[in-house]
Amino acid sequence: MDYIKIAASFDPSADVILYEGDCLDLLSQIPDGFVQLIVTSPPYNLGKPYESRLDMGEYLAQQKTVIAECVRVLKNTGSICWQVGNYVENGEIIPLDIVLYPIFDAFHLHLRNRIIWHFGHGLHASKRFSGRYEVILWFTKSDTYTFNLDAVRVPQKYPQKKYFKGPKKGLLSGNPLGKNPSDVWEIPNVKANHVEKTIHPCQFPVELIERLVLAMTDEGDWVLDPFIGVGTSAIAALMHNRKAIGAEIMPEYVKIARERVRLAEEGALRIRPMTRSVYDPDMPSANVPPQVIHLRPRVAQPELFETDSHYIAPEQGK
Ligand SMILES: C[S@@+](CC[C@H](N)C(=O)[O-])C[C@H]1O[C@@H](n2cnc3c(N)ncnc32)[C@H](O)[C@@H]1O
Numbered sequence: 001m002d003y004i005k006i007a008a009s010f011d012p013s014a015d016v017i018l019y020e021g022d023c024l025d026l027l028s029q030i031p032d033g034f035v036q037l038i039v040t041s042p043p044y045n046l047g048k049p050y051e052s053r054l055d056m057g058e059y060l061a062q063q064k065t066v067i068a069e070c071v072r073v074l075k076n077t078g079s080i081c082w083q084v085g086n087y088v089e090n091g092e093i094i095p096l097d098i099v100l101y102p103i104f105d106a107f108h109l110h111l112r113n114r115i116i117w118h119f120g121h122g123l124h125a126s127k128r129f130s131g132r133y134e135v136i137l138w139f140t141k142s143d144t145y146t147f148n149l150d151a152v153r154v155p156q157k158y159p160q161k162k163y164f165k166g167p168k169k170g171l172l173s174g175n176p177l178g179k180n181p182s183d184v185w186e187i188p189n190v191k192a193n194h195v196e197k198t199i200h201p202c203q204f205p206v207e208l209i210e211r212l213v214l215a216m217t218d219e220g221d222w223v224l225d226p227f228i229g230v231g232t233s234a235i236a237a238l239m240h241n242r243k244a245i246g247a248e249i250m251p252e253y254v255k256i257a258r259e260r261v262r263l264a265e266e267g268a269l270r271i272r273p274m275t276r277s278v279y280d281p282d283m284p285s286a287n288v289p290p291q292v293i294h295l296r297p298r299v300a301q302p303e304l305f306e307t308d309s310h311y312i313a314p315e316q317g318k
Pocket residue numbers: 021022023024040041042043044050051200202203204205226227228229230231232233247248249250253
């Protein structure tokens with residue numbers, strides 16, 4: 001039987017690298033131009049259990065150091081997707097994409113989209129409107145970049161609509177493969193009753209990252225998440241035959257990330273499928289059930305025992 005090869009430090013022969021520690025330490029091990037996509041949600045400086053609240057200038061300086069390394073390890077055809085929300089202090093908000101943009105701009109990255117991720121659940125504000133979106137800044141390193149639009153098209157609203165006059169009269173007016181998903185994405189965030197929920201307070205939904213992985217990488221490419229949390233970016237990458245590398249400072253989250261990969265390998269990890277529409281109480285029967293992932297096996301078992309840097313944890317994820 002074959003296994004997914006999980007390494008604990010940089011190892012280009014692995015399928016997934018889950019580094020327990022500071023992302024800068026992992027980044028320093030990665031060669032220039034190694035990864036095709038960097039997708040992450042960095043700490044928002046909100047004083048969550050995994051971060052100490054910093055002065056905004058200090059926070060931005062830290063982010064700049066990480067971003068500089070990300071730019072170095074990114075392929076020339078690659079993309080960076082930095083997913084952020086608001087920093088909040090005394091009821092006043094600072095949208096982090098606004099203050100981070102000048103850093104990316106200074107590295108001469110090209111902003112392709114400012115994607116609005118809209119979701120339905122969150123805190124109920126009483127002195128301002130409740131926040132129900134966050135942002136993904138999508139940058140490319142150059143003007144020649146991977147963008148597989150057909151891989152992420154969504155169903156047309158009226159798929160049978162036809163031209164009613166002119167030379168194309170009678171032909172379908174929309175692309176039969178579906179339409180461009182646009183830059184406003186309605187995807188449920190991972191709250192208590194979400195099928196993917198772990199102990200992490202702010203994990204990505206897998207489907208959010210799947211869309212980015214499918215659009216911005218090809219099979220075999222490396223996807224890096226410097227703040228990987230419970231490994232959602234790795235799951236999305238592995239599901240589509242990409243390779244994944246990420247760092248996480250909290251050991252309990254790394255453990256869960258490893259368990260999720262093993263569960264996916266065993267065919268026992270449940271996710272919310274990309275094709276499921278947002279819950280509509282008027283049409284509950286239209287809902288697609290959770291999808292069970294079964295990763296395609298890659299490497300022969302003996303390779304797992306080659307070095308100490310590989311986790312061998314068949315008992316995990318049961
Ligand atoms: C917003 S969460 C990301 C969650 C992730 N997207 C997921 O789906 O699980 C940010 C993560 O970065 C981790 N973190 C904070 N500082 C870090 C650092 N210097 N290096 C690596 N990870 C760090 C935190 O522990 C936290 O889990």
